[in-house]
Amino acid sequence: MGLEDVLADLSSRHEEILGELVEFASIPSVGADPARADRMLEAARWVADRLGRAGPLSARIVETGGQPIVYGEWLGAPGEPTLLVYGHYDVQPEDPLDRWESPPFEPTLRDGRLYARGVSDDKGPMLIPIEVARSFFRTEGALPVNVKFMFEGEEEVGSPSLDGFIRSHEEMLAADAVLSADGAMWRPDEPSIVVGSRGVAGLEFTLTGASKDLHSGRHGGGVANPLHAMAQLVASLHDEEGRVAVAGFYDRVRDVPEAERAEIRAMPFDEAAYLAELGAPAPVGEAGYTTLERQWIRPTLEVNGMWGGYQGPGGKTVIPSEAHAKITSRLVHDQDPEEIVALITRHLESHVPAGTRLTVTPGAGRAGAARIEPDHFVVRAARRALSEVYGVEPLLVRVGSTVPISELFERHMGLRTLFFSFSTADEDFHAPNEFFRVRRLYEGLEAWTRLWEEVGQSGPSEAGAAGTGRPE
Amino acid sequence: MGLEDVLADLSSRHEEILGELVEFASIPSVGADPARADRMLEAARWVADRLGRAGPLSARIVETGGQPIVYGEWLGAPGEPTLLVYGHYDVQPEDPLDRWESPPFEPTLRDGRLYARGVSDDKGPMLIPIEVARSFFRTEGALPVNVKFMFEGEEEVGSPSLDGFIRSHEEMLAADAVLSADGAMWRPDEPSIVVGSRGVAGLEFTLTGASKDLHSGRHGGGVANPLHAMAQLVASLHDEEGRVAVAGFYDRVRDVPEAERAEIRAMPFDEAAYLAELGAPAPVGEAGYTTLERQWIRPTLEVNGMWGGYQGPGGKTVIPSEAHAKITSRLVHDQDPEEIVALITRHLESHVPAGTRLTVTPGAGRAGAARIEPDHFVVRAARRALSEVYGVEPLLVRVGSTVPISELFERHMGLRTLFFSFSTADEDFHAPNEFFRVRRLYEGLEAWTRLWEEVGQSGPSEAGAAGTGRPE
Numbered sequence: 001m002g003l004e005d006v007l008a009d010l011s012s013r014h015e016e017i018l019g020e021l022v023e024f025a026s027i028p029s030v031g032a033d034p035a036r037a038d039r040m041l042e043a044a045r046w047v048a049d050r051l052g053r054a055g056p057l058s059a060r061i062v063e064t065g066g067q068p069i070v071y072g073e074w075l076g077a078p079g080e081p082t083l084l085v086y087g088h089y090d091v092q093p094e095d096p097l098d099r100w101e102s103p104p105f106e107p108t109l110r111d112g113r114l115y116a117r118g119v120s121d122d123k124g125p126m127l128i129p130i131e132v133a134r135s136f137f138r139t140e141g142a143l144p145v146n147v148k149f150m151f152e153g154e155e156e157v158g159s160p161s162l163d164g165f166i167r168s169h170e171e172m173l174a175a176d177a178v179l180s181a182d183g184a185m186w187r188p189d190e191p192s193i194v195v196g197s198r199g200v201a202g203l204e205f206t207l208t209g210a211s212k213d214l215h216s217g218r219h220g221g222g223v224a225n226p227l228h229a230m231a232q233l234v235a236s237l238h239d240e241e242g243r244v245a246v247a248g249f250y251d252r253v254r255d256v257p258e259a260e261r262a263e264i265r266a267m268p269f270d271e272a273a274y275l276a277e278l279g280a281p282a283p284v285g286e287a288g289y290t291t292l293e294r295q296w297i298r299p300t301l302e303v304n305g306m307w308g309g310y311q312g313p314g315g316k317t318v319i320p321s322e323a324h325a326k327i328t329s330r331l332v333h334d335q336d337p338e339e340i341v342a343l344i345t346r347h348l349e350s351h352v353p354a355g356t357r358l359t360v361t362p363g364a365g366r367a368g369a370a371r372i373e374p375d376h377f378v379v380r381a382a383r384r385a386l387s388e389v390y391g392v393e394p395l396l397v398r399v400g401s402t403v404p405i406s407e408l409f410e411r412h413m414g415l416r417t418l419f420f421s422f423s424t425a426d427e428d429f430h431a432p433n434e435f436f437r438v439r440r441l442y443e444g445l446e447a448w449t450r451l452w453e454e455v456g457q458s459g460p461s462e463a464g465a466a467g468t469g470r471p472e
Numbered sequence: 473m474g475l476e477d478v479l480a481d482l483s484s485r486h487e488e489i490l491g492e493l494v495e496f497a498s499i500p501s502v503g504a505d506p507a508r509a510d511r512m513l514e515a516a517r518w519v520a521d522r523l524g525r526a527g528p529l530s531a532r533i534v535e536t537g538g539q540p541i542v543y544g545e546w547l548g549a550p551g552e553p554t555l556l557v558y559g560h561y562d563v564q565p566e567d568p569l570d571r572w573e574s575p576p577f578e579p580t581l582r583d584g585r586l587y588a589r590g591v592s593d594d595k596g597p598m599l600i601p602i603e604v605a606r607s608f609f610r611t612e613g614a615l616p617v618n619v620k621f622m623f624e625g626e627e628e629v630g631s632p633s634l635d636g637f638i639r640s641h642e643e644m645l646a647a648d649a650v651l652s653a654d655g656a657m658w659r660p661d662e663p664s665i666v667v668g669s670r671g672v673a674g675l676e677f678t679l680t681g682a683s684k685d686l687h688s689g690r691h692g693g694g695v696a697n698p699l700h701a702m703a704q705l706v707a708s709l710h711d712e713e714g715r716v717a718v719a720g721f722y723d724r725v726r727d728v729p730e731a732e733r734a735e736i737r738a739m740p741f742d743e744a745a746y747l748a749e750l751g752a753p754a755p756v757g758e759a760g761y762t763t764l765e766r767q768w769i770r771p772t773l774e775v776n777g778m779w780g781g782y783q784g785p786g787g788k789t790v791i792p793s794e795a796h797a798k799i800t801s802r803l804v805h806d807q808d809p810e811e812i813v814a815l816i817t818r819h820l821e822s823h824v825p826a827g828t829r830l831t832v833t834p835g836a837g838r839a840g841a842a843r844i845e846p847d848h849f850v851v852r853a854a855r856r857a858l859s860e861v862y863g864v865e866p867l868l869v870r871v872g873s874t875v876p877i878s879e880l881f882e883r884h885m886g887l888r889t890l891f892f893s894f895s896t897a898d899e900d901f902h903a904p905n906e907f908f909r910v911r912r913l914y915e916g917l918e919a920w921t922r923l924w925e926e927v928g929q930s931g932p933s934e935a936g937a938a939g940t941g942r943p944e
Contacts, residue, residue, distance in 0.1 A: 032784065032787070032788070034785065092788060093784060093788055095782075157786050157787060158787065184690075200689065200789070202787055210750040210751050210752040211750065211752075213902065213903040215873060215903075216902075217802055217872050217874050218767070218872045218873045220767070220774045220802050221766035221772040221872065222746075222756075222757055223747070223754075224756035227775040227777075227797075228710060228775060230778070231703045231705075231707040234699070235700075235704045237700075238700060278682040278683065278691070279683025280827065282695075282696070282826055283694060283695065283827070284696035284827035285695075292694075294694055295692070295693050295694045300692040302700075302789075303697060303781065304787065304789055304790050304792075305780070305781035305782040305792075306703070306779065306781060306795070307783045308778055308779070309777035310777040311777050311798075312504065312565060313504060314504035314629050315504070315629060315798060315837060316777070316902065317774075317837070317873075318776050318777075323778070324783070326781070326788075330692050354754055354756050355752065356753070357753060365789075400689050400690045400691065400693065402689050425690055429687065430685065430686070430687040430688075430788065432684070
């Protein structure tokens, strides 16, 4: 049968596909770094080239005002559902560089893992559907479903252009569901499907004391030290119970039904093993919730960076003029990112310590929380595909992190997003020594093949029936 | 008379001396930067060379294990007092470089000010006694007093080698008083003599959460964020009244007599003008004391640097593994630097937030507070010298900052130190755009000449009578 031919073709190309990933991950496509604008374009062109080689996909680069989007489509299966495949070719900054065991943009194979910045988030996972399409076209000359590919280059900076792009390309992007190659499974050996993710809202702020750096001996004791003020202000953001102390922060947070909390508590989760893996001495967070609940169904406020004064070797007796902090908040239904930024800003403004001045600037990411129904047609197809690959029924889980597209597609087009990534949560994708398990690359190729086949068999009417999901 | 000849010779050499300072300040002698070890040695050799040119001073470079000390002496006035002249040829780091209007090591003259790192602290002031000696030798062939010169290269990193050097060279350094070319006068047009300075004690600490940087979406809410912990811990160091909240911190602090506080309140000090000059919105500090009291007679605890997480452009959704802070405390009589470091360490240890681990490392500087009696023979000579140069009686003031040598000479040799520097407190010497007023260079040349002459005339018996100061 056709499916077996496609899988055989993919198996025969394993080495070739791994080589492609090495080439892709060698491009330092760090979107946050303006000095690498050329390398971002190089990565976009690389993706468009690979899409073009995969088959008749009309691959093209579409300008957005920010980083370009790479787009391609095949609509040769009339009557079948249309899946919009999402991924991103930009990667996180690689710092701190001195903690990488091999250079971040020289992909290195060690113990069945490929180490490089972006290899797990999201270059490995997004390469999978491209290669699956290539094998379908090589063996069958067609795909079992209609597929649209959309790869962006701004995911790691909060997808600032995506909202406008979706709104101005609704017809081009029209589909029955979104399949995201971004996201990550919970564990490498236990297949899982994400049915919920948190939103995000960020901002940055500066406290200024004197207009210039001062000698801390001569002036110390007389004027405000912005570092002390920053410590006070940041400390004021949480109460002693680990709750976010920003007025109104929890106002729109729904009480999670006890049944749902019971489900989460029943998940196979070994807290001690989790902490040991991170090298964390203790679980810390909001009182009254388990660690998984705090990460999956409760909002947070995290400082991602805080700095001011002298950081070099030795000492410098200075009272700096400025102190800085970057904050992101993870959101749950129905928190609104804009409102949360406004609430945090109001908190900061009303808690500015004496003798300092506050400046708040918006952060990069803004997205609401997202979910998909367990009986959605792509979820059902994904469960069958994963069961066949792994021999066990996948867990239905949530993730604490954010993929802004889910909420955007839901808001603008009423579409649900299925996260179908083959990276794993432990692959250090925002830290030094990011890696991607090579066998997960191969499992992903098989799973995407089976998923498309399942969706193609289930047909359009079923997709239509469940496509918009049940009301919440 | 001889004095007039010396002053005339100095006047005729004003341009030449300014040129020497430009050459000296062009050497980037940043002792805190290991990459500049060669430039430190270059600076030491430059000083030894200038001492050698000044006259028969047996100038030499003495190794210390750290940065070398430049030494020279002339003991040709038997029966006269011996003055030990102190200064330092190392300078503060120049960062933040982008805020300098002209390059920090290309001395630039603007509006009667010479701009360069170290020009005011301490290269300009320490060059003065060398040039004064040169003019005395050129015109008189002798100095009016015995003089020993000692210039160190570790003042900006807390003089770690000085204690051992003094103890192992007590005979070589024996003198009746120390004359420090380091320190700074209060205001450019109002001569002042410092009769007290604060001590210093520093440390650095790190809070570690997980053993690696984590994705703040995936893990946020579950494990400790060392930046939140750092904010809490730093905020715990002061109470709401601006007092240092470290247990035992004030135990050895003496109550300052009301008469002394009244004297300080009577000083000509315009707080509004002071704040305006710094660009500071408000006075901030310990409740119950005026700004001058807080800077002169009260101890402080200041964070000089605090950092962790992502500081680059854009955002990075990270929970960092580590957060760092550098602290220095300014001390008054009779606080002991070692004890203060131990008390702060104990406070940190007993306030470590959950889920983080603390590491404390000692900071560079350790020195007690110091003072000199208003009727000490060098103070009386300095008052007369300054009255002649400026036409007004100098103010007796204190400074909030630290010159470790005072306490060291007092502890090891029973000597008092007179600060006789011609830099001014507003010359940004620990900030970008450090400058030195050129006319103060010339005033300093005259004042040092008159001071040595005064001490020479007052003779040894008077020095002996007041040399060890009254008991405190």
